[in-house]
Amino acid sequence: MTAWRIENAGADALIIRFGDTIDPAQVPRIRVATDRLAQGLKGQVKDLVPSYTTLMVVYDPVQNDFDSLGRKITRLLGQLDERQPQVGRLVEIPVWYDPEVGPDLERVAAHHQLSIEELIRRHSECEYVVFAIGFAPGFAYMGHAPESIATPRLATPRERVPVGSVALADRQTAVYPIATPGGWNLLGRTAMILFDRERETLCPLAAGDRVRFVPVGRAQFLEAGGVI
């Protein structure tokens, strides 16, 4: 059993720390903890913010203080198993990998002395977990990509990365939910909407979900509503 510990994050928030280094195996535990607290502390927390190794709990200091909430959390979490069975939904994200929408595809492939086809195969053959959502609404940090395609960020970020861009930075991958400045390597694009104001859940992804990228052709991308 790996212990977790509770730390203050100011007068109205605390952080539950599950580990100190990024580890995809940690993610299901944090997801289970998040779901348990969402249920068990309904009406007592303002936000639950899971990230790579932590879960931040934002609360109302009139209702609870650090000690009283800490006791409730300890009771609810009890002993979290080191390994959780697969939790989180499996979400498939169709991607059109092509230099036309993935301007870094050729350079990243060359950097690793791979063909474009092989780079696409390696990026799309593994199952990723969502570590956290942040940076911008709906921006999901996912990992790990195979070590063999790990690629550093651009030295100079782009001023504008188009919405839906599928990107790689070191061993993490992500989809840009809105057009923003960004420094990740762009491999392709998806027609899937990652932050949808009209949708009740807003995002198709949550921390702890699992993701597969499914290569599709230009026609399928366009048919699904993709924009070049």
Place this chain on the structure above:
Amino acid sequence: MARETAAGIRVINPGVLTLVQDLGRFGYQHLGLSPGGAADEHAFLWANRLLGNPPGSAQLEICLGGLQLQAKVATRMAITGADLQATLNGRVLAPWQTFAVTPGDRLHFGHPRGGVRGYLAVQGGFDIAPTFGSVSTVMREQIGGLDGWGRPLAKGDFLPCAEGTGPSLRVPWRYLPDYQRPLVLRVIASDQSEAVGAGLLEKLCQSDYQISAQSDRMGVRLSGEALRPQQGGIVSEGLGFGTVQIPPDGQPIIMLKDRQTIGGYPKLGTVFPLDAFALSQRQPHTTVTFEPIALHDAQGRLARFYRFFGV
């Protein structure tokens, strides 16, 4: 523009930056949505209290003044926060009190004489549809505000509100803040403070820092004694209100309402919220200092503050 016959307030000139705010957007930080909300809850909550409004009723946060409005309604309003030299039909309006407006009245704000952000509340609150549970305007995310898309007020905007009457009230003088006074930021140590760097928190508390001009609703950047953490970055984790982050240049940043939800700079601790509210009213180049506060003490004071305002 179409609601000419409805009761409300017309924007003649939006000024430097005027935003619709409430107490923030909660329940969406796990999807990356910043909580946003009034930068200075102390001034915000007093304005609603003077008018007998629910504490989170929508108001205008007027950054650095210049706002010009025309009333299309007979009601009561209140101004708190920065002294923006407001006038009603040319007559000086003292802040921290209510006043009556009638249709045609012109309400103008000048430059700040003290503080940074003024708050304008109307009896019953401005009637604005919330976006994801809140009207708070987060420009970076294009969320909240008058039309839901996170834009600041613009010329010609119309802010609906109801008619109202009531007594003239002012905030008792003993509660009035002095935004010119030297500010001491009480900081709650994080459990990581020592791991971030031995003695760094003490160093923070022994040095003077100046507020940088590159400060905004997201965070206040300070300049002074550089702090050198053991490591340049940590695994990204949730960022609370008032977090003291140390970026690679060693100059602390205090994270405020429009902060991103997670961050990867080392953290020394968290500024006590009431002091972080006061910080948002300090002008660039003002000097601030730090001193420690125990978590238990901070939580007791904060809970009393919110109970007083019925939050």
